[in-house]
Amino acid sequence: MDKHRITIEDTCESYLQSGLQTVLAGMAALGRKHIPVGCHGGGCGVCKIQVTAGTYEKRVMSRAHISAEDEASDRVLACRIWPTSDLRLKVLGKMGKSLCCETAASGTANPSSKKL
Amino acid sequence: MALTGVLRPGHVQMRVLDLEESVKFYGDVLGLVETGRDAQNRVYFKTWDERDHNSFIIRQADKAGLDFYAFKVDSKASLDKFEADLRAYGVSTERIPAGEMLETGERVRFEIPSGHLIELYAEKKDVGNGLPYVNPEAWTALAEKGIAPIRMDHILLYGPDIEKSQKIFEDVLGFYLVEHVVLEDDTTDLAIWLSCATKAHDLAFVRHPEPGKVHHVAFQLESWERVLRAADIMTMNKVTIDMGPTRHGITRGTTIYAFDPSGNRFETYCGGYSSYPDWQPIKWTVDEVGRGIFYHDRKLNDAFLSVVT
Numbered sequence: 001m002d003k004h005r006i007t008i009e010d011t012c013e014s015y016l017q018s019g020l021q022t023v024l025a026g027m028a029a030l031g032r033k034h035i036p037v038g039c040h041g042g043g044c045g046v047c048k049i050q051v052t053a054g055t056y057e058k059r060v061m062s063r064a065h066i067s068a069e070d071e072a073s074d075r076v077l078a079c080r081i082w083p084t085s086d087l088r089l090k091v092l093g094k095m096g097k098s099l100c101c102e103t104a105a106s107g108t109a110n111p112s113s114k115k116l
Numbered sequence: 117m118a119l120t121g122v123l124r125p126g127h128v129q130m131r132v133l134d135l136e137e138s139v140k141f142y143g144d145v146l147g148l149v150e151t152g153r154d155a156q157n158r159v160y161f162k163t164w165d166e167r168d169h170n171s172f173i174i175r176q177a178d179k180a181g182l183d184f185y186a187f188k189v190d191s192k193a194s195l196d197k198f199e200a201d202l203r204a205y206g207v208s209t210e211r212i213p214a215g216e217m218l219e220t221g222e223r224v225r226f227e228i229p230s231g232h233l234i235e236l237y238a239e240k241k242d243v244g245n246g247l248p249y250v251n252p253e254a255w256t257a258l259a260e261k262g263i264a265p266i267r268m269d270h271i272l273l274y275g276p277d278i279e280k281s282q283k284i285f286e287d288v289l290g291f292y293l294v295e296h297v298v299l300e301d302d303t304t305d306l307a308i309w310l311s312c313a314t315k316a317h318d319l320a321f322v323r324h325p326e327p328g329k330v331h332h333v334a335f336q337l338e339s340w341e342r343v344l345r346a347a348d349i350m351t352m353n354k355v356t357i358d359m360g361p362t363r364h365g366i367t368r369g370t371t372i373y374a375f376d377p378s379g380n381r382f383e384t385y386c387g388g389y390s391s392y393p394d395w396q397p398i399k400w401t402v403d404e405v406g407r408g409i410f411y412h413d414r415k416l417n418d419a420f421l422s423v424v425t
Contacts, residue, residue: 038423040356042133043180043379046423060133062379062425063178079379095422 004083008034009052009090023049023056023087024078036095040079046093047078054087119190121198121290122312125268125319126188126237127170127220128333131177133378135159138174141377145353146335147262148172151243152218160218163265163335164258168240169219171268172333180378180425182330184225185271185319186235187289187312192221195238199224201288214239228284230275231327236289263346265335269385270317272331274324274424278308281321285310291319294391295366295398297405306402309367316367316388322421329424332373334383340370346384350374358419364388365411366400380425 006023007014011034017026024047028037038046045065051074058071058081066077075092132138139159142148148161151170160170168188175183189195199209202224212223212235221239228234246256258264275281282305285291294316297307309317322331337343340361347361350372358381360372369388375381400408406415 036418036422038419039358039375039379039381039425041180041375041377041379043375043425044423060178062133062180064181064425095418 004054005086006083007086007088009088010034017083019057019082019084021082022079023081023083023089026083027078035078035091036093038079042077042080045077046095048075048091048093049078050075050090050092051081052088052090054083055085056081056083056087058082119313121194122187122189122236124188124313125171125270126168126186126240127173127217127235128185128268128271129158129173129175129183130330130333130376130380131179131181131183131378132174132376132380133176133178133180135174135176137377138176141355142172142174143262145262145349145355146382147258147264149258154218158217162243163267164256164261165245165266166268167242167245169243170217170240173217180380182232182271182273182328182425184233184235185273186223186237187318188240189236189238192238195222195224195236198236198289202226202284205284205288207284207288219243229277229280230273230321231329232273232275232281263335263337263342263349263384265337265384267336269334269336270315270319271333272320272322272383274322274329274331275327276323276325278321278323279305282308282310285312285319292393293397294395295400295408297366297400297402297408299402306405311391311393314390314392316369316391324421324424326424330380331424332381332383334385337384337386340386343370343372343384343386347372358423359410359413359417362413363411365404365408366398368411378425381423 003016036046038044042061061077061080152160158173158175161172202209207226209224209226214221219241223235223237225235291310291312294311295309296305299306307322309320312318343361356375358373363370367388370386372384
């Protein structure tokens with residue numbers, strides 16, 4: 001199968017991968033780290049990217065992280081897209097937090113009533 | 117009977133992004149037994165060795181994550197009493213009629229301050245584990261299908277105000293603290309492990325700014341060998357492993373964290389010590405949290421505090 005060149009614009013890093021792997025899996029398999037790696041299942045949202053050029057196939061992603069508008073604007077999760085051409089992208093997601101934020105976070109929530 | 121009130125974790129309902137993909141994963145790879153589907157298009161599972169009709173339920177939604185987590189109580193009288201006690205404590209409750217979930221009696225649902233829905237129920241149909249109640253064998257063929265855990269064991273929830281949720285479980289429902297991780301102020305807990313019986317934990321919380329999040333649902337395995345076999349099955353099926361196989365310092369369980377096809381983390385877990393309510397809780401200081409969570413790596417991975425659904 002043809003390989004596609006993935007270019008991360010933030011760092012100008014690039015790598016080759018097949019269309020059989022997601023963009024995130026292709027990056028992680030090479031030991032690279034620029035896109036944050038989370039659940040690989042479209043659920044947690046940390047690998048959010050903006051595709052700036054190229055084409056891809058995609059699968060369902062959590063609406064908690066990717067709105068319909070995001071999806072229409074090529075803001076997607078790297079773990080749920082498979083390249084069908086060379087791709088260029090920018091990283092939007094990040095690992096949320098560190099231990100030092102924890103104390104400040106306490107006592108702030110007022111959860112609204114939940115309905116399933 | 118010494119074990120009264122809240123008996124054990126009973127069922128958990130999770131949201132998945134693609135139902136049939138998830139049914140295949142939970143049935144063939146994790147090796148749960150499908151026990152039914154309902155009019156809401158929910159799919160019900162149990163582990164091979166569980167006797168009640170269901171313990172793990174999935175439904176398709178546009179967001180992954182937890183719908184609710186439930187505990188079985190010893191009688192309808194206890195259910196009524198816990199409902200009254202919760203209300204007296206200032207917690208709003210809602211009754212969900214028998215039969216709303218397949219083969220499950222009336223449920224009392226309430227929201228805790230960390231933003232999670234918790235349920236109590238007293239009745240769920242005993243469908244058995246495939247072995248007779250008189251002179252059984254030791255296991256069935258289903259005990260070898262996929263990872264094949266023994267039971268749905270516990271859950272780790274992420275949200276704010278975990279001390280307020282802890283108070284409800286301790287003061288109203290009879291849980292007790294087994295272990296905790298204390299932040300630098302030596303007062304605020306980063307994380308707590310609670311038990312309702314003699315397991316090292318039935319429920320755990322990590323303090324987190326967003327309410328209602330889930331870190332993982334855990335399934336118990338019989339041995340460390342079975343944990344290693346689970347890792348092999350995950351690799352054969354391209355399941356994303358988050359951490360392990362390794363051991364936790366906290367609870368001493370052996371473990372793998374991995375992700376289902378929607379990014380919901382699950383744990384295949386073995387061991388952990390037995391605890392008792394008269395025991396003094398074990399305290400971990402935050403500078404040693406890495407060893408507490410991942411005993412061999414001795415540091416947290418990036419995903420532990422950041423990747424939840």
